[in-house]
């Protein structure tokens with residue numbers, strides 16, 4: 001690393017002044033939880049965690065705002081369901097703001113085309 005900095009960014013290759021240990025939360029499958037709260041459907045839970053959430057922030061933000069404002073999202077969030085380890089009860093099924101669409105137990109209810 002030092003050699004690389006010397007070659008390409010010599011001004012960034014100064015003396016090491018301090019270090020610190022940084023921790024982050026980790027789910028069992030190292031992915032996120034993005035879902036409605038299993039007991040309170042009006043609460044959306046998002047954990048852009050496991051050390052790789054930053055690069056997904058725009059998409060996660062869009063999905064969350066979709067769920068909160070519209071009641072559904074075009075993003076498939078089944079992979080991030082809170083109950084995927086069977087440690088939480090499934091989120092309650094809810095009727096969305098549209099008259100014909102009912103959400104699935106996950107937050108990834110397909111919306112109108």
Ligand SMILES: Cc1cc2nc3c(=O)[nH]c(=O)nc-3n(C[C@H](O)[C@H](O)[C@H](O)COP(=O)(O)OP(=O)(O)OC[C@H]3O[C@@H](n4cnc5c(N)ncnc54)[C@H](O)[C@@H]3O)c2cc1C
Nearest residue numbers: 022023024025046047048049050051052053054055056057
């Ligand atoms: C050590 C480490 C390494 C990581 N490496 C990567 C990586 O290489 N690639 C990657 O994509 N992601 C990485 N991540 C994950 C990434 O940092 C997070 O996914 C991302 O920062 C989440 O963004 P966020 O806006 O949800 O939360 P945050 O960035 O945590 O922002 C939350 C903000 O809310 C503020 N806040 C909290 N409580 C309150 C309150 N009560 N009132 C007012 N403000 C409050 C906090 O101060 C903070 O500024 C890493 C995380 C860590 C910890």
